[in-house]
Amino acid sequence: MRLHAVIIAGGSGTRFWPLSRKKLPKQFLALGTERPLITETAARLKGLCRPAETWVVCGKAHAPLVRRHVKGMSPAHVLVEPEARNTAPAIALAAAHVHAADPEAVMVVLPSDHHISHPAGFREVLGQAAEVALGGHIVTVGIRPTRPETGYGYIRVGVPLGKGPAREVAAFVEKPALEVAKLYLQSGDYLWNGGIFVFRADVMLDALARHMPELSRALAPVRLAVGTKGYAKVLAQQFPKMPSQSIDYGVMEKASNVAVVPGDFGWSDVGSFAALLEVRPLDGAGNVVTGKGALALECEGSVVVAAGRPVAVVGMKDVVVVDAGDAVLVVPREKCQDVRKAVEALKARKLERFL
């Protein structure tokens, strides 16, 4: 079995402003460790996929960053999307390339901007998923919930599939209300959908043909053009024709050959600055204090990120203070998502150069 890693790095977003910028999205930031999330994503596959079997899908503006931060991979494996069109077209494009390179390949699709604190456990789960995928299933890795999170989609597990840990998927369910999330957590029948999928390239291409025929039709000329001189032109023509849809909605929720393998490997989607308190080492008072110049005195449960200059945070509780060098953010930990309000305000003031 040849495993090919496909890292989806098309994300943009503003939840990590002022660290993240249009030109430097989250996946290129050293949030979980001292290395960028995408570097860690590729590195934690060591032993499972070689750099020569690693692919990244990203936007044009970010291709140089990908080449810089994912060491050793073939430049030809950086697959540039002509425009951002959600995960189904990104995965379809990767399937076209991987299948052309290796018709028997098993693809491991991974978000580029998550953190995993137990990589060995993660690799083990991917190995189990790959076994199931080899038999023709589209396998999603379900993450054991640790709290009644309302920000994620859930997977209701069905009956066991064979003798391993894999199960059928009873249903994909939308982000629940808090009371519902609590029930999910108690029941033990629900797993988080972390966007990690394992399948054979040919199985995905078949599934796309069946469940997303419009996308599949747009993809056909691209598949023929892979490796030819005309590729870029064909891609530019065809990609915008693909419906902008998630692979979850477009394929997973419709296909009957979907399986789930549960995992418990210290996963975090690093969804906001507050998540740094889950993934980073804490000081004695439960703070994350990182970057030269960061100083948290008599603080609790706070995140202080500096960029060289002294950033002295004194006597604060549950606050996020981030100095990116040319811009500063201060926000209560539980209002991290309001970062977007700062971004909107800067836009309104024609200060896009800081975004």
Add this chain to the structure above:
Amino acid sequence: MRLHAVIIAGGSGTRFWPLSRKKLPKQFLALGTERPLITETAARLKGLCRPAETWVVCGKAHAPLVRRHVKGMSPAHVLVEPEARNTAPAIALAAAHVHAADPEAVMVVLPSDHHISHPAGFREVLGQAAEVALGGHIVTVGIRPTRPETGYGYIRVGVPLGKGPAREVAAFVEKPALEVAKLYLQSGDYLWNGGIFVFRADVMLDALARHMPELSRALAPVRLAVGTKGYAKVLAQQFPKMPSQSIDYGVMEKASNVAVVPGDFGWSDVGSFAALLEVRPLDGAGNVVTGKGALALECEGSVVVAAGRPVAVVGMKDVVVVDAGDAVLVVPREKCQDVRKAVEALKARKLERFL
């Protein structure tokens, strides 16, 4: 009557770090308005004292700043203290110079780093005080308290002195406990001691001779040297001999010819960043937001000071965020005095260059 303003600008301190530095103490910061406190201090005397009758006592390192920020004054009126030795030596030095320039002068002694929001009312009170001073009293301006402040000394007023608003001073009292301060506030018999004094130069020189004979003896050669080539040398020799004491303790509390004139002119000693909420215009949510780049979104009762770069403060309550350009401070409003902890921490980390 010739009034001479003497602005005491010897203060240093860390309560406004990171805006204030060793080389740029509080009095040179634009805290109350868009102009430095010392500039406002001199400017609000307009009509009372001309620049030619304005004197500033300061440390050597700050003399160039004084000349820059107090427009129009004679460079010879910047009186440099060889070392910082509290207010009695500073006032004695000024009295020596003012008396040499004008033996009949009435001196108005003013801290350089306070804010006054009703300058016309302030000038009126100074005029009243000067009338009383002309008759030989050492007059202190007592500020009507507006809250049970425990951080100031108080003046208990005595019987009326003549027909004007002046009163005898029954007692100078130390910083009170909160319960005591509340009683002071209720009684109406107590005024804040704001460090504003009015007296004839000759009366002060006599008072020093009587109540601070050691200081007076050290001052004698300085008085003789004023205006001579040997002045600097004599001052350097004599000034360190003067006891480092406050004028309050050294003279006011001992002299029998002390009077007080009450005043109510929107005084603030601008004691911390939190005081900006008293002296600066507030936005609709009770914040002070000042400096290019400062952005307070859904904040309440907060102080945001920026220095050009965006400083976005989102959803915070009662917080102080100050970006000085090369250093950032975040502290709860009610813990403003803990700024010194940041300063100590920077010292401990050998980061004095930011102090």
